[in-house]
Amino acid sequence: AQKVTQAQTEISVVEKEDVTLDCVYETRDTTYYLFWYKQPPSGELVFLIRRNSFDEQNEISGRYSWNFQKSTSSFNFTITASQVVDSAVYFCALSEAPGANSKLTFGKGITLSVRP
Amino acid sequence: DTGVSQDPRHKITKRGQNVTFRCDPISEHNRLYWYRQTLGQGPEFLTYFQNEAQLEKSRLLSDRFSAERPKGSFSTLEIQRTEQGDSAMYLCASSLVGATDTQYFGPGTRLTVL
Numbered sequence: 051a052q053k054v055t056q057a058q059t060e061i062s063v064v065e066k067e068d069v070t071l072d073c074v075y076e077t078r079d080t081t082y083y084l085f086w087y088k089q090p091p092s093g094e095l096v097f098l099i100r101r102n103s104f105d106e107q108n109e110i111s112g113r114y115s116w117n118f119q120k121s122t123s124s125f126n127f128t129i130t131a132s133q134v135v136d137s138a139v140y141f142c143a144l145s146e147a148p149g150a151n152s153k154l155t156f157g158k159g160i161t162l163s164v165r166p
Numbered sequence: 167d168t169g170v171s172q173d174p175r176h177k178i179t180k181r182g183q184n185v186t187f188r189c190d191p192i193s194e195h196n197r198l199y200w201y202r203q204t205l206g207q208g209p210e211f212l213t214y215f216q217n218e219a220q221l222e223k224s225r226l227l228s229d230r231f232s233a234e235r236p237k238g239s240f241s242t243l244e245i246q247r248t249e250q251g252d253s254a255m256y257l258c259a260s261s262l263v264g265a266t267d268t269q270y271f272g273p274g275t276r277l278t279v280l
Binding site: 054083085087092093094095096097100141143145152153154155156157158159 | 197199201206207208209210211214222255257259261263267268269270271272273274276
């Protein structure tokens, strides 16, 4: 069975601080995808990134970066120079490879509050 | 390119009533998923369709729940004889099966059962 653990429940930082959101996953599949979604107060889940299990390259997109380490089954997300607009709940999720049922297994989410 | 839309956005009903939600996926997407999210939790998978075929249902989907996707376009999720435990956010997502298969979510329908 697949499982995603987001051990941090709430994080509060001051604007411009860097913050890392942790994600640890469990799966028996050799091919899988990892995702991060953002859920702002409006409620809609916003896709941020998808990572293939074969691709362990770290990725950077503006102030966002992701560190995928297969050896520790972790897929951590760092926001550099946080802004108030980053305040949201962030979910890490896992799915089987496309072709199968790609249903997402989500963690419980991390509530990030960025204070001015 | 419009995103996933859901209707209604909010629904308040009395216990025992039936409710129906609608989801319109991104137009070229052939997969459609339903999830349920309760307060403080991540979304949980309920069921999914590829085109008009319902291919998997979660154990969470009791007999009171039914979903359809006629003609492989929009989908409906019906809950019969609602219970207070059904109160949750119901999320719909769509994807295009293939190399990416990334799911894009709608705004959700928040159900409150009194």
